[in-house]
Amino acid sequence: MTADSSGRSLEERVREIEDRFEIYNLIASHTPSADTGNGAYVASVWTEDGVFDRGADFLRPTGRAEIAAGSSNPEHHRAIEQGIAHFAGLPYVRIDGDTAVAVSYLQILVPDCVGPVFDVPNHGAGRGFHVHRVSANRWEFVRTPDGWKIKSRTLRPFDGTAPARDILRGALEP
Amino acid sequence: MTADSSGRSLEERVREIEDRFEIYNLIASHTPSADTGNGAYVASVWTEDGVFDRGADFLRPTGRAEIAAGSSNPEHHRAIEQGIAHFAGLPYVRIDGDTAVAVSYLQILVPDCVGPVFDVPNHGAGRGFHVHRVSANRWEFVRTPDGWKIKSRTLRPFDGTAPARDILRGALEP
Amino acid sequence: MTADSSGRSLEERVREIEDRFEIYNLIASHTPSADTGNGAYVASVWTEDGVFDRGADFLRPTGRAEIAAGSSNPEHHRAIEQGIAHFAGLPYVRIDGDTAVAVSYLQILVPDCVGPVFDVPNHGAGRGFHVHRVSANRWEFVRTPDGWKIKSRTLRPFDGTAPARDILRGALEP
Numbered sequence: 349m350t351a352d353s354s355g356r357s358l359e360e361r362v363r364e365i366e367d368r369f370e371i372y373n374l375i376a377s378h379t380p381s382a383d384t385g386n387g388a389y390v391a392s393v394w395t396e397d398g399v400f401d402r403g404a405d406f407l408r409p410t411g412r413a414e415i416a417a418g419s420s421n422p423e424h425h426r427a428i429e430q431g432i433a434h435f436a437g438l439p440y441v442r443i444d445g446d447t448a449v450a451v452s453y454l455q456i457l458v459p460d461c462v463g464p465v466f467d468v469p470n471h472g473a474g475r476g477f478h479v480h481r482v483s484a485n486r487w488e489f490v491r492t493p494d495g496w497k498i499k500s501r502t503l504r505p506f507d508g509t510a511p512a513r514d515i516l517r518g519a520l521e522p
Numbered sequence: 523m524t525a526d527s528s529g530r531s532l533e534e535r536v537r538e539i540e541d542r543f544e545i546y547n548l549i550a551s552h553t554p555s556a557d558t559g560n561g562a563y564v565a566s567v568w569t570e571d572g573v574f575d576r577g578a579d580f581l582r583p584t585g586r587a588e589i590a591a592g593s594s595n596p597e598h599h600r601a602i603e604q605g606i607a608h609f610a611g612l613p614y615v616r617i618d619g620d621t622a623v624a625v626s627y628l629q630i631l632v633p634d635c636v637g638p639v640f641d642v643p644n645h646g647a648g649r650g651f652h653v654h655r656v657s658a659n660r661w662e663f664v665r666t667p668d669g670w671k672i673k674s675r676t677l678r679p680f681d682g683t684a685p686a687r688d689i690l691r692g693a694l695e696p
Numbered sequence: 697m698t699a700d701s702s703g704r705s706l707e708e709r710v711r712e713i714e715d716r717f718e719i720y721n722l723i724a725s726h727t728p729s730a731d732t733g734n735g736a737y738v739a740s741v742w743t744e745d746g747v748f749d750r751g752a753d754f755l756r757p758t759g760r761a762e763i764a765a766g767s768s769n770p771e772h773h774r775a776i777e778q779g780i781a782h783f784a785g786l787p788y789v790r791i792d793g794d795t796a797v798a799v800s801y802l803q804i805l806v807p808d809c810v811g812p813v814f815d816v817p818n819h820g821a822g823r824g825f826h827v828h829r830v831s832a833n834r835w836e837f838v839r840t841p842d843g844w845k846i847k848s849r850t851l852r853p854f855d856g857t858a859p860a861r862d863i864l865r866g867a868l869e870p
Contacts, residue, residue, distance in 0.1 A: 361710050362535050368717060369542055369615075376614035380625060380658075380690035383680075389694040405820055426817040431682035433656045435627050436612045438784045438800075440724035441717075451728060452612075453783050455805075455825075457629075457656050458816050459681060468632050468654055469600040472579055477629075477653040477680075479825040480816050482781045482805050484728075506731075506825075507807060508779035516728035520737040536709050543716060543789075550788035554799060554832075554864035557854075563868040605856035607830045609801050610786045626786075631803075631830050633855060642806050642828055643774040646753055651803075651827040651854075 367443050370496050371489055375452055379434040387420030394498045395490060401502040403511070431459040433477070439487075440519035446491040447499075451519035454503065456481040482506045484515040541617050544670050545663055549626055553608040561594030568672045569664060575676040577685070605633040607651070613661075614693035620665040621673075625693035628677065630655040656680045658689040715791050718844050719837055723800055727782035735768030742846045743838060749850040751859070779807040781825070787835075788867035794839040795847075799867035802851065804829040830854045832863040 381389045394412045409418040439452035457477040467473035483503040490499045504511035555563050568586045583592045613626035631651040641647035657677040664673045678685035729737045742760045757766045787800035805825040815821035831851040838847045852859035
């Protein structure tokens with residue numbers, strides 16, 4: 349079996365590629381999960397002891413059950429009924445055996461209710477959306493017998509202060 | 523040849539990875555296609571019987587020729603001359619043999635012509651962009667002798683109603 | 697060793713997949729690099745003779761040292777302290793042996809300081825962000841003994857003129 353310069357077998361290399369796509373899908377599914385408020389899905393993708401840290405302005409749910417509850421509470425569903433959309437950019441992903449780290453950007457958009465109406469040829473008319481928040485996200489994943497799970501997610505808003513930048517630096521390692 | 527727990531050969535696993543990248547590229551190319559109004563390209567990536575469903579506010583072109591015509595008509599080119607930009611997030615992709623499903627987010631941005639001018643250090647001055655629409659997209663792909671093609675695409679706007687969420691739930695399956 | 701219709705070995709196919717992910721990560725890391733102003737990182741991912749062309753309104757740094765300096769100068773750091781966020785969409789990537797091309801979309805967002813305050817349930821209150829620029833980016837990469845490096849990057853703003861569209865057409869090749 350052919351090995352690369354690191355001595356890994358082709359099978360090990362293919363498995364790491366599959367791991368990477370599984371992690372891409374976990375990140376890609378998180379916005380549909382947030383925008384539907386699906387607690388059962390959330391519970392299925394976090395580890396039992398996961399930690400979701402959104403910064404000092406928000407609760408810091410710990411453990412799969414608390415995180416799932418926070419993602420599907422009535423207040424969150426009010427945001428969903430207003431048309432909130434979470435929007436994920438291309439993530440940086442680094443895998444190291446049975447653990448992995450990702451750094452990603454996230455936008456939160458909400459329908460605008462005060463601005464002027466724009467009428468765009470072939471694309472309808474409307475007030476459009478307001479970009480409410482942009483955040484830097486650090487994800488830590490772990491391989492389990494049931495596939496890759498989220499062990500921690502830390503997000504910090506872009507507001508000119510250092511915490512978002514501290515997260516971003518995790519994407520600049522070799 | 524090494525097989526994984528599902529009994530697939532390494533070659534089958536590598537082919538599925540290549541399939542996945544081909545589908546990523548189809549989604550990534552769709553925004554350049556929309557923003558240049560390239561009907562010939564559109565015709566080349568849809569199946570003969572494809573269906574593009576943008577919801578009740580828009581025409582519902584059926585078949586490769588109609589879809590290509592809709593993507594390159596004069597009204598669409600007026601939007602292009604105004605500077606419209608389609609912007610795609612990270613998609614969720616699931617492959618099952620010769621078919622595949624993706625769920626993706628899409629923003630449509632248009633240059634703002636009424637807001638205040640912002641002058642950002644090292645990044646120029648201008649009125650910036652208005653996020654005109656955000657939509658949830660469900661793509662169905664099929665493998666053909668000429669590569670993967672789009673069989674259907676259904677998009678629904680984020681506006682607080684259920685149809686966008688119905689699409690998003692397709693990304694929460696295992 | 698199984699070969700596909702192009703006659704490539706499985707090892708060659710796996711290497712191309714790894715190449716692709718390395719390029720995805722280079723694109724994904726570029727926004728954290730820009731938003732932290734990290735010149736040392738920038739120098740590490742460009743070729744010695746790289747060219748970064750942002751269009752007629754900006755300097756056109758040539759060579760790794762100039763590009764790194766441009767990405768970390770005091771003016772750029774003022775934008776960072778204001779909370780600037782670069783946001784990358786899903787890129788189109790095409791690999792051809794030891795060279796590769798990518799076409800990607802980029803948004804530049806800045807915190808809004810003049811608009812109304814929005815209070816979104818479960819997502820805090822604030823003035824949100826302004827999408828300052830949207831650009832089309834063409835990247836050319838080359839494989840080196842130290843991994844894939846950026847040889848050139850050309851970006852043009854969406855403003856209704858032809859240069860952005862000229863870049864986008866690079867994503868519509870087979």
